[in-house]
Amino acid sequence: MLLDAHDLATGDELRTDVCIIGAGAAGIAIAMDLAGSGHDVVVLESGGLDGLDPQTQDLYAGENVGHPMVMAEADMHLDTVRIRAFGGSTNHWSGLCRPLDPEDFEQRPWIPNSGWPIAFGDVEPYYPAAQGLLGLGPYDYDWRYWSDNYGLGEPLVDDDVVETVTYQMSEPIRMSQAYRDDLVDADNVRLVIWANVTNLDIAPESDLLDSVSVSTLDGTTFTVVATAYVLATGGIEVPRMLLASNDVRRAGLGNQHDLVGRYFMEHPHVMRGLVVLEGEVSAYLYYGHREISEQGIGPPLPPMATAHGAFAVTPEGRATHELLGAAFTVRTALPDAGSGTPAAPDVTELLDVEAGAPSAGRLQLWARGEQAPDPASRVTLSAERDALGIRRAQLDWRVSDQDIDSIHRSLVLVANRFGTHRKGRVQVEQDSQPVADWPVEIGGHHMGTTRMAEEPRRGVVDANCRVHDVANLYVAGSSVFTTSGYANPTLTIVALALRLSDHLRNQVL
Numbered sequence: 001m002l003l004d005a006h007d008l009a010t011g012d013e014l015r016t017d018v019c020i021i022g023a024g025a026a027g028i029a030i031a032m033d034l035a036g037s038g039h040d041v042v043v044l045e046s047g048g049l050d051g052l053d054p055q056t057q058d059l060y061a062g063e064n065v066g067h068p069m070v071m072a073e074a075d076m077h078l079d080t081v082r083i084r085a086f087g088g089s090t091n092h093w094s095g096l097c098r099p100l101d102p103e104d105f106e107q108r109p110w111i112p113n114s115g116w117p118i119a120f121g122d123v124e125p126y127y128p129a130a131q132g133l134l135g136l137g138p139y140d141y142d143w144r145y146w147s148d149n150y151g152l153g154e155p156l157v158d159d160d161v162v163e164t165v166t167y168q169m170s171e172p173i174r175m176s177q178a179y180r181d182d183l184v185d186a187d188n189v190r191l192v193i194w195a196n197v198t199n200l201d202i203a204p205e206s207d208l209l210d211s212v213s214v215s216t217l218d219g220t221t222f223t224v225v226a227t228a229y230v231l232a233t234g235g236i237e238v239p240r241m242l243l244a245s246n247d248v249r250r251a252g253l254g255n256q257h258d259l260v261g262r263y264f265m266e267h268p269h270v271m272r273g274l275v276v277l278e279g280e281v282s283a284y285l286y287y288g289h290r291e292i293s294e295q296g297i298g299p300p301l302p303p304m305a306t307a308h309g310a311f312a313v314t315p316e317g318r319a320t321h322e323l324l325g326a327a328f329t330v331r332t333a334l335p336d337a338g339s340g341t342p343a344a345p346d347v348t349e350l351l352d353v354e355a356g357a358p359s360a361g362r363l364q365l366w367a368r369g370e371q372a373p374d375p376a377s378r379v380t381l382s383a384e385r386d387a388l389g390i391r392r393a394q395l396d397w398r399v400s401d402q403d404i405d406s407i408h409r410s411l412v413l414v415a416n417r418f419g420t421h422r423k424g425r426v427q428v429e430q431d432s433q434p435v436a437d438w439p440v441e442i443g444g445h446h447m448g449t450t451r452m453a454e455e456p457r458r459g460v461v462d463a464n465c466r467v468h469d470v471a472n473l474y475v476a477g478s479s480v481f482t483t484s485g486y487a488n489p490t491l492t493i494v495a496l497a498l499r500l501s502d503h504l505r506n507q508v509l
């Protein structure tokens with residue numbers, strides 16, 4: 001059922017089993033999983049169903065006082081890097097997906113504050129269903145699967161030090177369009193739009209939320225009372241809500257050890273490697289973006305779903321060389337020096353012009369790296385307030401020397417393996433800049449701000465994503481990531497959301 005919060009009266013109280021706050025990737029995944037389950041669900045979404053409302057979007061404005069956020073050479077701000085509407089930031093995501101590696105969950109001695117309280121095996125059972133919700137192909141990330149079934153070619157480099165890893169890409173699916181009818185039609189789901197949660201209400205001496213307070217922009221206020229609450233407002237807004245709900249606990253909720261908002265991580269994107277190919281361009285087939293569903297060789301795939309390869313240092317190589325994770329996609333093809341061959345945006349286009357192209361070309365490598373969790377990289381509240389009177393978010397994003405140096409050293413290993421296998425030469429572009437000053441772009445991935453840890457002194461949520469000091473409050477989204485790996489986060493966000501939904505169904509409701 002669809003409810004417009006403007007049609008409720010001030011003082012109304014909605015009662016439900018589960019209250020989901022925020023309908024982005026995480027909130028929609030849980031609501032879809034619980035639709036038809038027999039449990040009553042209320043989804044509170046700040047925005048509307050279609051498009052952006054400027055006043056609602058302005059609730060996301062805030063300041064970044066840390067490392068500048070740049071995407072595709074444009075400066076990004078807290079209100080441009082997120083979307084506050086039904087579907088959340090999946091309204092502008094690119095659809096690039098890959099699960100975390102098993103090693104990402106482990107404690108790695110060279111990465112301070114690494115080590116999740118759960119293992120890859122705890123999340124893996126939920127990846128196949130997450131693939132389905134995100135419009136991806138089968139849960140298979142081994143190049144052999146794609147090569148055998150879809151004729152996508154073979155890896156150039158795949159050895160003990162550098163491997164070829166696979167990414168999948170969806171259309172990209174717009175969750176706001178894909179799941180709106182299912183949620184509106186579900187008898188047990190009330191999707192309330194234009195409903196801004198303004199406070200998580202807790203009584204003194206209690207460890208349970210009593211309710212959440214909700215307001216429309218024109219001042220209708222009401223409450224929702226639930227057995228369990230899921231905060232799914234994204235990696236910046238989750239800590240903001242917890243910190244701003246400080247009417248009873250002065251430091252905010254979940255923050256008895258001053259951890260809420262800390263350990264903010266992005267995926268630094270760095271374009272720094274130039275491949276000078278040896279041999280035929282067609283050897284790079286596996287690394288291009290191709291609409292494989294149209295080839296009709298293997299099992300049918302969702303429309304527009306694609307898979308392509310990237311180069312990554314193997315988990316063993318990362319341990320030996322004490323590296324963070326990083327993957328290098330073949331991004332831009334440059335004109336061959338002196339040949340006048342036109343630049344092409346990626347390998348696929350280069351392949352398309354191969355007949356008339358020279359046998360050697362140049363390709364740019366685009367790194368997506370993991371950041372070491374840093375408590376000084378954090379979301380706090382600014383002194384400025386939004387139209388609802390809530391203090392705005394302030395981000396202090398830090399990028400450390402370890403983060404960039406690790407990308408640099410990984411690229412050197414990739415270059416080395418290209419040379420060893422005589423596949424080409426990778427020039428590590430140095431310019432005159434020290435590695436620490438390399439230009440860094442972002443992915444729009446906001447992770448780590450309510451990190452998962454068994455001990456309340458080390459993290460904000462437990463292994464079930466429950467806030468340590470609030471017994472009926474859960475968090476869904478990449479703020480629970482203890483470390484980020486190098487993979488884009490949304491597939492894991494959805495898998496963890498489905499795992500949380502399972503927990504709520506089986507253990508809580």
Ligand SMILES: Cc1cc2nc3c(=O)[nH]c(=O)nc-3n(C[C@H](O)[C@H](O)[C@H](O)COP(=O)(O)OP(=O)(O)OC[C@H]3O[C@@H](n4cnc5c(N)ncnc54)[C@H](O)[C@@H]3O)c2cc1C
Binds near residue numbers: 047196233488
């Ligand atoms: C340009 C861009 C490209 C991207 N491409 C990729 C990609 O290729 N692959 C990938 O994995 N990830 C990508 N991402 C990241 C991806 O969009 C996010 O990981 C994902 O959307 C996060 O899902 P979420 O549900 O946690 O949060 P969101 O999608 O941000 O959803 C949060 C929801 O909460 C609502 N909300 C917020 N505050 C309140 C409140 N107080 N009350 C009620 N509701 C509230 C919002 O309106 C929103 O609907 C990209 C991001 C950007 C910016």
